Amino acid sequence: MNNMENVYLWTVLAPLIGAIIAGLFGKRVGRAGAHWVTIIGVAVAFVLSAITFKHMVIDGAEVYNASVYTWMVSEGIRFEIGFLIDNLTAMMMVVVTFVSLMVHIYTVGYMHEDPGYQRFFSYISLFTFSMLMLVMANNFLQLFFGWEAVGLVSYLLIGFWYTRDTAIYANLKAFLVNRVGDFGFLLGIAAVLMYFGSLDYATVFGQVEQVDGQTITLFGDNAWSVITVICILLFIGAMGKSAQVPLHVWLPDSMEGPTPISALIHAATMVTAGIFMVARMSPLFEFSETALTVVLVIGAITALFMGFLGLVQNDIKRVVAYSTLSQLGYMTVALGASAYAAGIFHLMTHAFFKALLFLAAGSVIIAMHHEQDMRKMGGLRKYMPITWITSLIGSLALIGTPLFAGFYSKDSIIEAVAHSQIAGSGFAYFAVLTGVFVTALYSFRMYFLVFHGKERMDEHTRSHLHETPPVVTIPLILLAIPSVIIGAIFMGDMIAGDFFREAIFVLPEHDALGEWAADFHGWWAMALHAFVTWPFWLAAAGVFTAWFLYMKRPEIPGRIQARFQWLHTLLDNKYYADRFNEIVFAGGGRQLGQKLWRIGDVKLIDGLAVNGSAALVGWFAGRIRHIQTGYLFHYAFAMIIGVVVLLGLFVFLNQ
């Protein structure tokens, strides 16, 4: 047991040490030194995570829950830093460290000319540390620490190219929008402490039934269930971090950061923190159907409407970004349908294939000399065979092609929603089903525009086109493998079996997933069965439509766009969400600040109250002006010395 304690501790410390060395001593260790030290740090974390995974999942060890140190004690309440290691944590650790390791290696190639090389490695290792702290936490305090720390690193990395105006705009926006979520999250934590008297997961989850039924009044006399309020507040945090509507606006802009971090942070790991958190809190969420409905509806809106936006993007990274938003919506829908296991399952498969798609997009971007507009690409499959095949694998996984990873996780979600009895599940079912078609359409629109069809780049770029170096392609291949097989491997355990054991709690009456999974007869049978279900044909229709519109009859999209100009404008402006926030919140905040300052402080307080006693001030000023001729400080020092002498004298005399 003691052995494993060290394993956990070093899992988080190894990347932290790497980050500190690369960050503080970047100049001394040099570029190679920085990437070696951080890669080794993350590799150690990955190996230790794999050991943890084997220990927990394969050997079936007891859940580990212990404190590392006491952060503080106030009123006898202990705020600890500690680890809770169960199967959910173990799985997350492996996913985080594996994707992180791939991204570290990939970065060697992607950033090799960048002057901020060491700084970049320091940041991504720091991110790995923060994310591990988040998933390994055994209490809300540490969860919040990790939560905000990943936000910090995200801020630093989106603004990594700090001379770009768009980048430093995007990182500020990302941080502030996340802070709106964290605002709710922190209030949720405060509510947990108030009603449970502790921030320790185990203690809190153990008392849910005592707190269930208690109420709190917020507006007037309306009594709210405490659990509902807590869950909704916590979920607001998840909405920020996992970019759910209406707090989604920061994620597309976060693409201003270098591509490796789009893969690591804004696709595979950090943005899934909200999903992880809600799954971790399943013992709370299960006791509030109201909160589950909120989760379900928000997720469904995100899944469908963010997918639409992917259809009109021309920037290759932004297509993948909107796809990420939409897939996060799927995961959230799963949570709302109490299919936490399906949500986490999709989180895991998505981490692999979406990281793959991002890194493949990055590979394309390198080859295209940092051109990201898909209208200037086309026919790349001839020049970049590895990137082409791995992208195809990623896309097939994303749209849910039978046997690929995404198929199992996405079908589990769709089926769970179909069986769910929670209010709003009808709408959610419609959204996720329609989403399948939309996903297939935008994914293969991108795929065809980039890898097939006419070569639309200029002559200079074409003449330099070639496959990217092995540091880039090897991570692509290593990510492509799990994107194919990971679904089939874990489907039986995670969805039909008892993979998560006590980590995830579902009330029997909410167990839609279990109801459906009772009919599960192995991954092969499920893949075969897919051919008689809606999702498969919807996806196929999406691929076909993409082929027809962008390969067969490429003039049609322009005509559709001209015909439905209003719709295109609406989508192109992202439903005007950015414009709205810009005017109402950013502009309104500044306006309010100006008013409060100019009118409140300057006019009323200073103007009326302070200068209203102008006579007094004038009189004083008159006095002071006379002595303010250079002798003042002499005079004042004399005063102090006088006080000193006086004090000293009395002390001395009275002893």
Add this chain to the structure above:
Amino acid sequence: MFSDWPLLSLVIWIPILGGILVLVTGSDKQAPLARLTALFWSVVTFLISIPLYTGFDTDTAAMQFTERHEWIGSWDIFYHLGVDGISMPLILLTTFITVLVVIAGWEVIKERVAQYMSAFLIMEGLMNGVFASLDSALFYVFWEAMLIPMFIIIGVWGGQNRIYATIKFFLYTFFGSVFMLVALLYLYFQTGSFAILDFHQQPLGMTPQILIFLAFLIAFAVKVPMWPVHTWLPDAHVEAPTGGSVILAAIMLKLGAYGFLRFSLPITPDASQELAWLMITLSLIAVVYIGFVALVQQDMKKLIAYSSISHMGFVTLGFFIAWQIYDNTGSYSGAAMGISGGIVQMISHGFVSGALFLCVGVMYDRMHSRQISDYGGVVNTMPVFAAFMVLFAMANAGLPGTSGFVGEFMVILSSFKANFWYAFLAALTLILGAAYTLWMVKRVIFGTVANDNVAALQDIGRREFLILAILAVAVLTLGIWPAPLLEVMDASVENLLLHMTQSKVIQ
């Protein structure tokens, strides 16, 4: 080995005498000697203050390291010193920050160096005197005397508008103090003693309590400063030299908050309870209203000054939340966390605001401008400095892992128990604090090099690096492991809460 030394007298008088010695070095020809002498005495004072922590007994709320000598016998005034878990950390903060301020003024101050250094040393002693006094007459002497060096610092080494700022500063604070004096005299006539601890035990009727509370409120609210008596602070900061701003923000503001803990709450608990709604309202106005005002400031020092007021709102909110918690939940559980959170916020704000003012000072020394619009892309020419600035900005925005998080976290947790909406408004600082701080960072630090002046900037030297690195370590240490600080204050806060929750009204 230090236990029988009069440590508190030493931390008061060594800097004062050291300051006089520095003054003796005389003209600016002797400036290097003045600097070294000042550094020597400030370091000595800091070292002497350390045994106050190491020798501190955390199990008791009683005053420790006490010294008591008769001073003015006919008035029962004693030279009476002592510290508890509330004042001891503040003395350490003072001795710590003063060392940094002396180093910060090293090359920057070129005129009247000896006077500058000695003013800071003398002020250090006087501020320690305020924190250590257990006799209210002694307290009052230190409290008033402290204004003089600050007045001089702003008035002599300040900016162009320094005269206006000093007068505003002086008028505001002096005005407040007069009411405090009246209250102290009233209490003296009631108890026949100037001992603060005797005041704590004195039963008082409701009307006198209210009047005393309001008198104290005027004195302390101006110092904190609380809305609406805060407008002197941005002006004072803008005109003060960097060192003056650091001391002002890091320590002088804490004196007002300390006054609430030492006087208002334990002496007039019933009035405090009666007027808690007012204090909470003013605190929340400070957090939200001032947060918005900070957002639109064009001058970096003003922005940080407004941010200070907003952060101090958490301090007063935490102090006065106890009774509302009782009304809402039927117990005082959570009240001590609010008070402790307020104190942690005081210490943390000392580090963070001090660091931010030093950062602005670093830029001002090079560019002679505090206007945000004169900057842009500083990171390109000052990368090391930029890293520090971003760290302190994050601490100011209350990022977990930095000290800025701890106090706000505790106060928000505590105020949730009183009322959801208090916590809601207080937690808005998560958004507002990040908005005004990081927006400034975006405009000043990030971006392309804005102009030739920025292009010509030199990154920080060793001296500046040293100061900022020490503060960075302090900010991170307190953020990662606040337990030792909490442990020190625990017993004293419990004791304070006991005083607060027992009625003193004469039946």
